[in-house]
Amino acid sequence: MKKQPLAANLDFPRPYTTVDVAIFSVAGDALRVLLVERSREDGGPFAGCWALPGGFIDIERDADLRHCALRKLREKTGLAAGYLEQLGSWGSATRDPRGWSATHAYFALLPAAAEPRAGANAAEVCWFPVIGKGVRVRLAFDHAEILAAALERLRNKVEYTSLPAFLVPKEFTLTELQRAYETVLGRRLEKSAFRTRVLATRLVEPVDKLRAGPNRPARVYRLSNPGAPVFFARPFSPRGK
């Protein structure tokens, strides 16, 4: 009988459990991710290394995993998430030198206009531009792998969902929305097909405003149903080509 005596003894060793959040936003025409610098004083691993915001679950305060992720987000940015999705979990004996650990990873999208780091110890928090499958700095733990997975999921979903709508301000023009798509995807989209798709799905509705500028003003839109992403029938470019 190798079975563990479940109720009789729950004191066998448990993994460390953390929650990490990859927080994205766009600035100019670059996608960027929020990173925190790990303390050099507390004696923890990867001191001074950049990492995804996150940390241990607080059993007293966090009702569930999602609340824990929202708390991490709030602590680092002082903002409510436009969008928060569970990404997956990473757990192994070796990812943390202190012992067997598992992290529950989330990714979040913030609107461009939002000014972050409002509520937190700002010196340790910084936006890094996303280049290819990650950032230029070395990340703590397996966070580079987690970030790469987040980017892959994000870029994949952008092909057939309205996720980039969470990266633009509440009111936006269709061109601005298209730019958000292109920033995430790293490639240009066809204006005509983009507009047809967006307008056909009732994703957005016009606001009675025009965005002035040095040329023809653009109609301003907002989300018809903020909070819920829309799924399109097909990806943008039929993957084959």
Place this chain on the structure above:
Amino acid sequence: MKKQPLAANLDFPRPYTTVDVAIFSVAGDALRVLLVERSREDGGPFAGCWALPGGFIDIERDADLRHCALRKLREKTGLAAGYLEQLGSWGSATRDPRGWSATHAYFALLPAAAEPRAGANAAEVCWFPVIGKGVRVRLAFDHAEILAAALERLRNKVEYTSLPAFLVPKEFTLTELQRAYETVLGRRLEKSAFRTRVLATRLVEPVDKLRAGPNRPARVYRLSNPGAPVFFARPFSPRGK
């Protein structure tokens, strides 16, 4: 300073950590999921209740989460998984009456021919037909929710991937493969479009055999690249209609 002294003291309470696996296969033209009956003797919660196979991570034996899921699969079925994918994680203060717990959920697909429960305590293990978003029995913990999520993910992915190829034997006819798709989806597909799609993506390659029967024999195929699922350019029915 509310910060936890990370390295100084790692002894703050940690959640229980488990791994659960939703194991699917097809029998006849029904989709079914493998469940285990929880012990009535060990004093654990939900005694006698049906549950997804799973349990605590064994820090000594499991190198990482995926290995732990593979171990659960092996212990319950005696079989190697045709396909194993991480589904997500569920964690909260209330899902387990013993305290804060988090589970890492996976889902697995087994080929139809495989005879399960070979290596395990068979009396406690049983296939249940999937009806709608779950099974007819009440499940332990939040496993009904996890199973519903697994079914949603599976049915969603079937629309644009070759996942059902992991539900048929190594060699199969195109009609058999199409039946597997239809069984998971719960609706009929167009023969012509199905064959065009499958043959256009080099998902399968013909074996030099014919499947005899009381009518015209069918050509036998196998996967060109077993192990890796194929992604199609579009879902089967453009979701709008």
Place this chain on the structure above:
DNA sequence: TAAGTTAGTTGCAGTGTGCCACTAAGTAGC
């Protein structure tokens, strides 16, 4: 008034699906 820039529309070809009809190849019954 002309040039430049961005907003937004229109038309057309290509691609893959949904639908339906058709042919192909075997068995079973007479």
Place this chain on the structure above:
DNA sequence: GCTACTTAGTGGCACACTGCAACTAACTTA
């Protein structure tokens, strides 16, 4: 051997949406 039946597999056409490209619209600046 012929016919009926069943399943395998193919071909044609309409529809929907994308990709591409050319066009018009509206505003600013020189």
